[in-house]
Amino acid sequence: MDQFYLRNAIQYQALVDAFKPMYLTGALNSSDATSPDMVVSARIRPLLGDDMVAGFPCAVFPRHSQPGVLDIHDLYNHPRGRPILKSFNYQVDKLFTPDTTTEEIYQDLLIGLVPFARQGGIGTIFAYGQTGSGKTFTISRLEQLVMESLTISIPEEEKDESQPHIRLTIIELAGNSAFDLLSARKPISILEDASGTTQLSGAAEHQIHTIGDALSLIDRAASLRKTASTMKNDTSSRSHSICRIRIANPSANTEGFLYLVDLAGSEAARDVATHGAERMRETKDINLSLSVLKDCIRGRAEWDVQVKSGAKGKKPRMPFRQSALTKVLKHVFDTTAGGRECKTAVIACVNPSLADVGASKNTLRYAEMLRVLMPRVGKNEGEGYGVFEWGNGEVREWIIQNCGTPPISPNILAPTESGAEILRLSALEFDYRCLKNPGVTREQTEALRSKLWQLHIDSQRQSTTATPALSSTGTDSSMSTAHELA
Numbered sequence: 001m002d003q004f005y006l007r008n009a010i011q012y013q014a015l016v017d018a019f020k021p022m023y024l025t026g027a028l029n030s031s032d033a034t035s036p037d038m039v040v041s042a043r044i045r046p047l048l049g050d051d052m053v054a055g056f057p058c059a060v061f062p063r064h065s066q067p068g069v070l071d072i073h074d075l076y077n078h079p080r081g082r083p084i085l086k087s088f089n090y091q092v093d094k095l096f097t098p099d100t101t102t103e104e105i106y107q108d109l110l111i112g113l114v115p116f117a118r119q120g121g122i123g124t125i126f127a128y129g130q131t132g133s134g135k136t137f138t139i140s141r142l143e144q145l146v147m148e149s150l151t152i153s154i155p156e157e158e159k160d161e162s163q164p165h166i167r168l169t170i171i172e173l174a175g176n177s178a179f180d181l182l183s184a185r186k187p188i189s190i191l192e193d194a195s196g197t198t199q200l201s202g203a204a205e206h207q208i209h210t211i212g213d214a215l216s217l218i219d220r221a222a223s224l225r226k227t228a229s230t231m232k233n234d235t236s237s238r239s240h241s242i243c244r245i246r247i248a249n250p251s252a253n254t255e256g257f258l259y260l261v262d263l264a265g266s267e268a269a270r271d272v273a274t275h276g277a278e279r280m281r282e283t284k285d286i287n288l289s290l291s292v293l294k295d296c297i298r299g300r301a302e303w304d305v306q307v308k309s310g311a312k313g314k315k316p317r318m319p320f321r322q323s324a325l326t327k328v329l330k331h332v333f334d335t336t337a338g339g340r341e342c343k344t345a346v347i348a349c350v351n352p353s354l355a356d357v358g359a360s361k362n363t364l365r366y367a368e369m370l371r372v373l374m375p376r377v378g379k380n381e382g383e384g385y386g387v388f389e390w391g392n393g394e395v396r397e398w399i400i401q402n403c404g405t406p407p408i409s410p411n412i413l414a415p416t417e418s419g420a421e422i423l424r425l426s427a428l429e430f431d432y433r434c435l436k437n438p439g440v441t442r443e444q445t446e447a448l449r450s451k452l453w454q455l456h457i458d459s460q461r462q463s464t465t466a467t468p469a470l471s472s473t474g475t476d477s478s479m480s481t482a483h484e485l486a
């Protein structure tokens, strides 16, 4: 296949240049709001020196006219002998192009997760993608940035007993075995205790006082992972790495978590074919754990949508006991006893080279399967807009008229947010903003939040154009068009 691509690189480029995208509507429309606590993003890494030397052109393009949409072009052999271009498109909530830096991704996806975890929530970020697509590049820098923000924000002289206690654990999962990356890859066990909490038995938790402590531990884990992979004569990480940051906040009596997960590379079938039986088994284990993870992430997002929107339905399936990866992340998926508030972000990493086009399509199909659409709010003639359709002006107006006394300033509660964005705020964040206003009580903030959600649910019920309670962009949402070489 590679030879076919290289032989036809010039024709391929001509077809790509002539490509005219169809405007996406319906389930793929970017104006459809997805689950408020789940952001599915994609990062296209730049073509690197090696890719260019190999001579493969770029096959993945962000669509500038529609935010969050990517076009991928593949080249097919046609029976009449002329290669044809097949184009596929995918939709994500946020798209990071080759020019985006990891610092910008942090600002976009993680800046809110850190205070959320400080207040007792669970924030999780996953990097998923084919080997060499930039997962480790992305997650390792995000780990550093999170640690900087957790340790730098409080000046040393102002730290006291009431400051959050930060503890770091970094483990690696290979098949069903787990290792502590901060204790020379010592094997550890994943156990559920009597209360049903997952324990990483034997894994050290390191108390972090300064950014220096954190960075040296992160470096230690990264170099151990790299050495293990080189010893196996393997350039790609065939294991999942999980960085867990526990944030205990004595003054608020809360304990939150941040998980940064660098998933094992999903491997293309053509690569697997060149490996032996052990590698094939390893790949099967990885694919199984990624499939269970997908069911769990999607199930959790569906559950959040059901709870927040008041939609009725069967409890979504979250088979987290089926793999070591999801057992470790039980916190994130377990909704028994109400479950904990969670916010999740996924970064689907993509190598834009034509040589990896098949794997890129798989990665983005996986990402699309994680997107859960909120029930759509329609507008009937003579009716007002649903909260979801409000602009910031309407949100502000509503706050002024409904906040009660003492007043809650729209500048503090919703300085820029639209209706959809204000609904996406976690309860913790909503209350936190309200309580910043002098004299405002918790009862008042809870009443305001319930009122907003009640209004949203009522407008949904009234809507005659409502879509089925929960819908997904699903696996068949990517559309393809074919263009023949003239």
Ligand SMILES: Nc1ncnc2c1ncn2[C@@H]1O[C@H](COP(=O)(O)OP(=O)(O)OP(=O)(O)O)[C@@H](O)[C@H]1O
Residues within 6 Å of the ligand: 044, 045, 046, 048, 129, 130, 131, 132, 133, 134, 135, 136, 137, 138, 235, 236, 237, 264, 265, 266, 349
């Ligand atoms: N956004 C980027 N900008 C510049 N270089 C990048 C970017 N993303 C990845 N790279 C480079 O691409 C190469 C592969 O990246 P990385 O090791 O992060 O891939 P990976 O997805 O973790 O692969 P594997 O699954 O094999 O571990 C590295 O040399 C990395 O420095």
